[in-house]
Amino acid sequence: MTAQPDTRTAERTRPVPRRLSVGLGSGTVLQPLNSSMIAVAIVAIGQDFGSSSGIAWVISALYIATAVTAPTAGRLGALFGARRVYLGGLTLIALGAVAGALAPSLGWLIAARVLLGIGTATQYPNAMTIVREYADRHGAQPRSAIATLAACAQVVVALGPTLGGLLVGAFGWQSIMWVNLPIAAVSAAWVLAVAAPDGPRRAGGTPAEVLRSLDPAGMALFLAGTSTLMFFLLSLTTGPAWWLVPACATVWVAFVAWESRAAAPFIDVRALAGNRTLSTTLGRTLITYTAFYCVFFGLPQWLQGGRGMSPAAAGLMMLPVAGVGVFATMTASRLYGRHGARRTLLVGTTGLVAGGLLLALAENSTSPIGLILVVAAILGIPNGFNNMGNQNLVNSATSAREVGTAIGMYRTIQYVGANLAAVVIEVTMRDGADDMGLHRTGAVIAVLGATLLVGVLFSRTLREH
Template sequence: MTAVEDQADTKALPVPFQVSGAAATGSILQPLNSSMIAVAIVGIAAQFGSNGGVSWIISAMYITTAVGAPMMGRLGALLGARRVFLGGLALVAIGSCVGMLAPNVGWLIGAYVILGFGISAHMPNAMTMVRSYSERYGRQPRTAIATLVVCSQSVAALGPTVGGLLVGAFGWQSILWVNLPVVVLSAVVVMRADVGFAGGGRVSVREALHALDVVGIGLFLVTITSTMVLLVSLPGNPTWWLLPVAVTGLGLFVWWEHRAPEPFLDVEALARNRALSATLGRTLLTYTCFYCVFFGIPQWLQYARGMSPIEAGLTMLPVAGVSVVATMIGSRTYRRYGARRTLFVGTCALLVGGVLIASVESSTAPVLVLLLVAAVLGIPNGFNNIGNQSLINAVTTVDEVGAAIGVYRTVAFIGANLAVVVLQVTAGHQIDDAGLHRTGWFIAVSGLVLLVGIMFSRNMGPARAVDSPSSSA
């Protein structure tokens, strides 16, 4: 990117909030549902009497979302981002209604499968709508991307609080019916926003389905599902027979994608784009730590501290406030100093947060101390996510960004399942003080590994942030 182009991009007007805000309305559904479930787990297990079944509810949502995210990004490029975005809203509404009426754990797992496919559609196509608008009207996308990240991270951080209030007042079913007004609002504003058939719309539904790499999607599904089921089973009775299935599926998937005329995931381009590959690797470990916090601490507050869902949710509230501020500061840091310093700040905070979790005398610590620890944990949410997502935007084109963000979300959801495994290994089904401390040390060690990688990485792009879609690392 030349100095003239960089100066022009700096002076360009941002994508209007009418577009970025509309895209963000649906994008909040994934972080909202993934974080609210943390405070509802105890109530669901109490009603259905199955701790193991409850863990499969979480895993079902993340497995389907991991598979669905890149597929929805690809469909958005073919059919139009808005069309696929609205389809995802419809699936969220259906899944929520089924879940509210679920008579047993099996039905609830099925509901979260539908819900998972629905929420997988939003972030990839939100990013495509933003990028498409920015290129069509010559606007800079940086502010709009920050809006998406701020909304996503603040809602993820607010999720335990909102979920705690809802569960405490209305029961665990309320975390599902709260989706319905969000779906209606999002559908209305997206239909009114000037996003057109962003990222596609040049083919019919039948042509799009024909153009999809069905074999690649099938192999991807086998690989991801077998891997995640194996991971979830590790703490109890490991299903080791799934290991060769996952390895074989991965090998066949890579082999097929190299030969497919229109690959589901362009593995060659992914291998060439080292900045993107490195970002996805950091994302996996970062989100594993992220979900260890969001799944683990609310459960510990209820099991070990004896808090109600409302009290546990309110204790997590500082994460939300600090996360919003950290994302805004992180956006400015990225714009001025680039990705390395942005991720350095976030990862240092993650390391400190892990040490605090591991060292604080949890059961006897005053609530004020717990609130301060929660506040520290809000910093890495903002800085790491704005840094990683901005890097992905910088090193992909408008036609690639939807699929790239889809893969980013897939990696994040694999991290969520890894977090379930980590919590089972470090803390067990009912998290006590010793288990929380072990989880904290895992987060601290992961933060140290990430910090070393950031300091020595050669794939962070230029020292100053790049917003051009055509830039490369």
């Protein structure tokens, strides 16, 4: 991927229309919705199927499927049209929702969650491609549209447990599957109305030529490498499958070797290595999302285990993370437009250090509710600023044709971070989700934030942004 910063961005003042960005955002909410609602449905699912064996895979199946599919979805959008692939993903979501709601066994439900993961992986990368193509075609600035897409995900990922708790309590766990259908239908109608039709597909020629242009061998190696890595990370929470380490390393070496000499590589690793802005941004994203999911997974567990709250009450206590996160995202968008990525990321990383220290030093089971809400609000700040800084850097470092694949890689990194966070929580709360477990988790978050802060302060690539 070649770095092609948009030199006209500073001259652009007219934003991408809100109807387009919100319309695209209506579909991107389905991934965070499905990844967060399931947390409050797990007990009911285990009771319904009469066993807790394999329940963890109901959660992990969607994360793994999304992680390995997102870059592929961006690549398919570049070849066949972003709107076509976006709408095709909504169709897969509808099929997965019906299959999951009617699942006769746990294995069937896990398969349905995989289908949901594949479908939900298509929205964000292709929404970014549609936004970028519109901005380039009409001379508009994409920053506000990126903020809208980020805000949609930010709100839903925090609201998901609360909404899921209400649905499961009123209608059973199947309701978290059925709720996908009206959202997917509305999103499809909205996108058809506001997004311009795709032009002729770029992947012309015979079916064999089209297949070769997709680099199926590169895709297969990427899927195998990512899946192996995710399986290993998940195994760390139960019993480490060390044999996966050499297997994972072998697959990734083969992937790099293949992509380095492929005529039309799925991911141009040579260009990626030469694009320091993109490669360092993806590395920063991995640390950022590991810290974010430590908050997202760890705080609700402590609220229930350390404070004795119900799942619904714990979900409500997470609302400040969502509300402040939306405000932070919009504020970060304006800050990025005026002062660039460095200052935006400085706010985000400083907030992460502060939030981690508060969890490590100030929170305990006797803390007043007001203090917990204040800390939750502070924890809503970092992700908005870090997300906006990093996503805008990905956008500025890639061309319109490449941005979908790059954002797909961004999403893959996000869910690898989610699984790393699950490992961190397993270690820090190994003796229970008590005060000590929360303090250890907070210390890890603070260390990760400090690492990011030092990196931002001394990054050479950020001097140009």
